[in-house]
Amino acid sequence: MTSAYEELVGILTRLHDAPADLIRSEATLGALDVDSLTTVEISIRIERDLGVTVGDDELQPDLTLGEIAALIDARRATTV
Amino acid sequence: MRSNAPSPSAPAAVLCGLAGWVPPRVVTNDELAERLDTDDTWIRTRTGIRRRHLAGPGQATSDLAVEAGRLALRSAGGGSGAGSADAVIVTTTTPDRPCPATAPLVAARLGLDGAAAFDVGAVCTGFVYGLATAAGLIASRVAARVLLIGADTYSTIVDPLDRANAVVFGDGAGAVVLRAGHPDERGAVGHFDLGSDGAHEDLIMVAAGGSRRPYADGGEPTPAQRHFAMRGREVYRHAVTRMAASARTTLHRAGRKTDDVDHFVPHQANLRILHSVAEDLGLPRERCVANVDSVGNTGAASIPLALADAAARGRLRPGDRLLLTAFGGGLTWGSCLLTWPSLATHPQSERTTP
Numbered sequence: 001m002t003s004a005y006e007e008l009v010g011i012l013t014r015l016h017d018a019p020a021d022l023i024r025s026e027a028t029l030g031a032l033d034v035d036s037l038t039t040v041e042i043s044i045r046i047e048r049d050l051g052v053t054v055g056d057d058e059l060q061p062d063l064t065l066g067e068i069a070a071l072i073d074a075r076r077a078t079t080v
Numbered sequence: 081m082r083s084n085a086p087s088p089s090a091p092a093a094v095l096c097g098l099a100g101w102v103p104p105r106v107v108t109n110d111e112l113a114e115r116l117d118t119d120d121t122w123i124r125t126r127t128g129i130r131r132r133h134l135a136g137p138g139q140a141t142s143d144l145a146v147e148a149g150r151l152a153l154r155s156a157g158g159g160s161g162a163g164s165a166d167a168v169i170v171t172t173t174t175p176d177r178p179c180p181a182t183a184p185l186v187a188a189r190l191g192l193d194g195a196a197a198f199d200v201g202a203v204c205t206g207f208v209y210g211l212a213t214a215a216g217l218i219a220s221r222v223a224a225r226v227l228l229i230g231a232d233t234y235s236t237i238v239d240p241l242d243r244a245n246a247v248v249f250g251d252g253a254g255a256v257v258l259r260a261g262h263p264d265e266r267g268a269v270g271h272f273d274l275g276s277d278g279a280h281e282d283l284i285m286v287a288a289g290g291s292r293r294p295y296a297d298g299g300e301p302t303p304a305q306r307h308f309a310m311r312g313r314e315v316y317r318h319a320v321t322r323m324a325a326s327a328r329t330t331l332h333r334a335g336r337k338t339d340d341v342d343h344f345v346p347h348q349a350n351l352r353i354l355h356s357v358a359e360d361l362g363l364p365r366e367r368c369v370a371n372v373d374s375v376g377n378t379g380a381a382s383i384p385l386a387l388a389d390a391a392a393r394g395r396l397r398p399g400d401r402l403l404l405t406a407f408g409g410g411l412t413w414g415s416c417l418l419t420w421p422s423l424a425t426h427p428q429s430e431r432t433t434p
Contacts, residue, residue: 035125035126037313037350043317
């Protein structure tokens with residue numbers, strides 16, 4: 001099974017044109033210049049593709065990709 | 081309901097005329113940036129919009145509707161009843177007045193004396209609701225030829241200093257003529273999916289000016305209550321999910337697959353919504369018809385303006401299968417399948433490709 005982090009990166013790269021070398025676990029959404037509509041898109045796709053609810057209001061600019069992946073893993077664990 | 085295909089004996093609504101009209105005044109992103117805290121790059125990356133047309137002072141929705149309606153009747157050309165219609169539907173969120181409806185005036189100005197005339201209100205889903213209404217008039221033999229006009233002047237309800245909305249909306253009108261015909265012929269409209277969710281009426285709203293908060297009620301409404309308001313992030317989420325679901329429902333009802341769709345024609349809300357819905361449906365972007373870059377979100381006019389633009393560019397070939405999908409305040413949503421007919425393109429419809 002693909003890790004939540006890899007799936008999150010997959011979602012992000014299909015949506016966003018951030019250079020690949022900037023997409024790292026420690027990168028924050030703010031550093032990747034993810035705007036508010038993109039956070040809505042990320043939230044929709046996490047729910048649609050991964051079956052986990054992460055609200056767009058939770059996807060704050062200071063959150064790192066690693067932290068979001070951890071959030072997805074934690075919610076997956078509680079929903080299984 | 082398993083299927084909403086018209087019964088074989090009932091006439092189908094067949095598209096036989098099409099035109100768009102936008103007011104001459106073009107407003108670029110740079111012009112908006114002079115009075116709003118924004119710039120061309122910000123607007124383009126978030127909305128895909130480069131410019132929009134705005135009505136001039138004193139120009140009302142009916143003025144735009146009459147221009148588009150006249151061109152659509154002309155494009156419907158030859159045959160019996162050419163240049164006429166026995167019913168006129170105007171779908172709009174910005175009627176000339178709270179009372180009466182805008183359609184009777186439009187019918188009169190087009191010389192369609194005595195035609196049935198009324199407005200349909202479903203905000204940005206208005207054109208798809210209007211198509212279903214027109215198809216019903218034709219199927220029930222109330223009318224044999226319907227002029228359906230989507231027309232909006234959002235500039236009259238959007239606060240010009242509201243950055244989020246002022247950059248998105250434009251004014252315009254698009255019109256189609258539908259005649260009674262056979263469900264199997266090119267131009268036939270259907271199947272449909274229509275829906276609503278009024279529990280979310282607060283996401284897209286003009287708070288004052290209706291019976292809930294009348295202007296005549298004493299206390300002056302605040303500027304915020306008088307103007308159009310939209311909760312962008314929530315609307316985006318609902319739009320993407322509802323449009324994709326409505327498109328799928330319609331294809332399912334017709335026994336079609338996504339691959340059968342030659343052109344996906346969504347309500348032109350914002351380029352990112354269009355691409356997101358197309359991707360969700362598994363449709364390549366090149367099958368997604370978009371003209372939002374040059375006209376912005378024109379409300380009920382957006383789908384017929386996009387059709388007129390694509391037709392003028394020669395993108396739509398007779399026999400192509402189109403899927404129209406819209407979403408708007410209400411909330412409302414709807415979709416419709418349409419096989420493209422042979423249409424005369426009138427030179428004046430060049431106005432739709434500024």
